[in-house]
Amino acid sequence: MIKKQNGAVILALSFLVLSCSSGSSRYRDTAMLERPPTLALQQKTQNSNVIIDDSIEPKKKRPGLNSTVTLLGDVENKRVLIKQPITQAWRTLGMALKQSDIKITDYEKGKYNYYVNYHSQGVLTNVINFLNEEESKTIYLLTLSSQGDDTLIQAELASRNEQKSQNNDGVVIKASNDSEGLIDAIYLLLHDDIKTE
Numbered sequence: 593m594i595k596k597q598n599g600a601v602i603l604a605l606s607f608l609v610l611s612c613s614s615g616s617s618r619y620r621d622t623a624m625l626e627r628p629p630t631l632a633l634q635q636k637t638q639n640s641n642v643i644i645d646d647s648i649e650p651k652k653k654r655p656g657l658n659s660t661v662t663l664l665g666d667v668e669n670k671r672v673l674i675k676q677p678i679t680q681a682w683r684t685l686g687m688a689l690k691q692s693d694i695k696i697t698d699y700e701k702g703k704y705n706y707y708v709n710y711h712s713q714g715v716l717t718n719v720i721n722f723l724n725e726e727e728s729k730t731i732y733l734l735t736l737s738s739q740g741d742d743t744l745i746q747a748e749l750a751s752r753n754e755q756k757s758q759n760n761d762g763v764v765i766k767a768s769n770d771s772e773g774l775i776d777a778i779y780l781l782l783h784d785d786i787k788t789e
Contacts, residue, residue, distance in 0.1 A: 595715070610619055661782045664744075670775040672745040672782065678704060681743035683731070685736065685778070688786040696776065697731055698754075704736035707750055712770040731755055732774050745778060747771040775786070 610771040660675040674681045682704055689696050689708060710732050731750040736743050749769045 612765070632673075657786060658742070663779045667772065670747075670772045670779075672775055672779050674743045674745065674782065675740065675741070676743055677741060678738040679697050679748060681745075682736055684782070684786070685734070685745065688778070688781050691785070692777075692781050694774070694781075703752055706734040706736075707754060708732050708734060708774075710770070710774045712768065730739045730768065730770075730779060734774075745775070747774045755765060 657674070662673040662675075664671045664673055674684065676684060681702070685706065686696070686699075689706065693711065695709040697707055697709050699705060708731070710730060712730070731754045732747050733750045733754070735746045735748070737746070738744075748771050
C-alpha cells in the first residue's frame, strides 16, 4: 500500500512538472508584467547621442575653492597659496573680499596689492575696541606674488601713513598687528565660503 501511495505521488509530481513545462503561453507571455517607469523630460542633444535627464538634480557644488587653496607657514609667518595664475588669483581674492566683512580700502592692480580694513577676531581686541567706543581702523596690506603657476598671498600691517587709527579726539591709537588672523580669515574664506558663480 505504501508503494502504491509513493507511486501515486511520483505520478502526480511528474504530471505537474510536465504541465508546467508544456507550451502554455500563460507562463511565457511577459506583456502583463509590471514595467519600470519611463523617465520624464528626456531630451537628446543635437550633436551627440547623450541623453539629458532634467528630472535628476545635479550635485550641488560646494562653495569655496577647497583643495586649490593651501595655508602655509608657521604661527608667525602664515601665507595662503592659491593654485591659480596671479591675474586669476587677483580677481578671486577681490571677489572673496567683497563677499566678506573685510573691507577693501584701496588697491594697486599693477603691484597686485590690496589695502584692507580687518577687524581682529581676538577677544582682547574686541574688548579694547568696545571700551574705546571705537571701531578698529587698522589697515593691512595684502600682497600677491607669483610662484610659478600658483599665487602666494601675504599680509602685513600697512605703513603708518595708511593707518587711520585716531579716535574722535584726534589721539593716535597704536594699531595692533593681527596679520596672522587676517591670513587665517582669508584662507577660510577662500577654502570654504567664496561663491564663484
